[in-house]
Amino acid sequence: MSSIGIEKRTASSGIRGLTLDPVRIRAALGRWFMFSDYGAAAQRHMAIVWSCVLGYVLVDVIWLQGSRLEFAPSNWIVLLQGVACTALAGLFIAVASARLAGDDRRSAVLLRRVLLLTELLWRAVLPIGGLLVAGALLTYLITAANLPAKDDVLADIDHLLGFDWPGFLQATNASPLVVKLLVRAYNALGLISELVLISMVLRRRGDRIAEFLAVLSLSTVAVCIGMALVPAAGAFAHFHPAPHLFANFSATREMWPFYRSFVALRDGTLSVFDLAALDGIVSFPSFHTMLGVMTAYAARDTRWLLIPVLAVNGTMILATMPVGGHHLCDVLAGAALTIGAILLVRRQNTATPIQAQQALPAGA
Template sequence: MLAAAAFVPLLICTTVLMHLASATGRPLADPMLASIDERIGFDWLWFLSVTNNKLIAPVLIVAYHALGPQVPFVILLNMARNRTDKMLEFIALLAVSSVFSEVMLVFLPAGGAYAYLKPAAEQFNHFTAHAGMWHYETLMALRSGEPFDLIMTKSKGMVTFPSYHTALGIMIIYALRDCRWLMWPISGLNALMIIATLPEGGHHLIDVIAGAMVGVASIVAVRMIGAYERKRADRPEKIGGGTVTLR
């Protein structure tokens, strides 16, 4: 229970830091991000047109918005299994990935593909009305320097580059690696979710690539920290004339 309680201050801290990181006067990076997409051969408006139909769009909407409940689910699952180690590992992943993402947000703020490319309403009429734009008004208010009241229960994700949805989807799959019966269906759902970050989340493709890198880098960092701590705990230490093993 105490391990799960660590999630609450983490959520508060990351939300506050996310809003502080967004309050920057640096120019929006969308022209550069869209240019990178173009250089690697990705046409965001074309992809939007392909996915904006009455069969594909509802599936992507469900997959995209199904990510949020997965975070408390992973925590509750590990509580039920009495796996404090896995719970702490997951919370560490959230903390490390949040730091990576918010540092990148400071240097590369972005409004998103919808704000930059400005598709007409009929071009995304099968997606939600505010697809990829629910954060934009808050982002502009923070960037303007005008007074802003942060209400935790109404806060929205502000990180466009990198795609934190992508990072989180990968980390959740990793966190479920020892529950194979659950990992595989969640992997399929989160694969769809990552696709949905483009038309429903309003991300550039390079945001998604960067998000995947954040997810993988966070896993590597947490594994390295865990390996170091285990090695340190098992290290023999001399006391007086004898030797004890620290565990």
């Protein structure tokens, strides 16, 4: 969709979009939930995304009723703040766009484009927030169920594949330079993901954002299923490596901090899900690996970004074993499941140009 078409659509939404006309309200909601623009394939992708979010919420509500885990009351304040900020952002963008509509001065055109980019970024962050909260709660519920761990099975498969986890830990720990490189790459995952998302926003690739969100949604579903079928504490908990095997790693960061929350959830000493103290507790499959694969895929048509993303994410995936304490099986499963999610989503990219054009707003 061209930037001119998008600007026309935003300008026409203006103050009229603030009335209580049901048609305009539906149009505004459709735009903010990314159903009304960027083509038919993007609409199907977002249907996957919001279906996953709603599915998570439904499972969470039902599971919480019989779980020893509680939803912290303070979480409602956080959620209400998020809803309020989103509503205020939408209101501000609508009012500002209306005031700038029809103004051909260079400054006004620039401000309209900034508003468009801000809106697109906000629209992308909204479902990510939903997936984070609802998905993370489900991972806590699964862990609190205290299902029998299967690290011995994963370690046996690694052995059959010829991989020696303690030996790999010792080998990487031997070089302080390698340790620093792996730790920094492991910690860079959030930054890399944000850069890839921002690059898609700056290029106004709402279609690619919808595709990325669909892959992310399906991958998180795969994570929860994997956690339920193959509960695991991680390679570090299985092998109990001697301190000297990871001395250089532990000198640069706290090793495997998620393990405390993992154990506390399983033995019941942690019984409250608090967004202010959220820990990533996924062992199988490796979610770091999954994000590494999907962000590289999302950056595939931007060479200046793809090359550094591949370099950092490739190093990060290696780091998931010594730094993240994952089995090799965790990494392989994470990569395979994400590739599967990508292939499923790509099947949605079958809309013809005519279909995509029909899916665009009338003002485009």
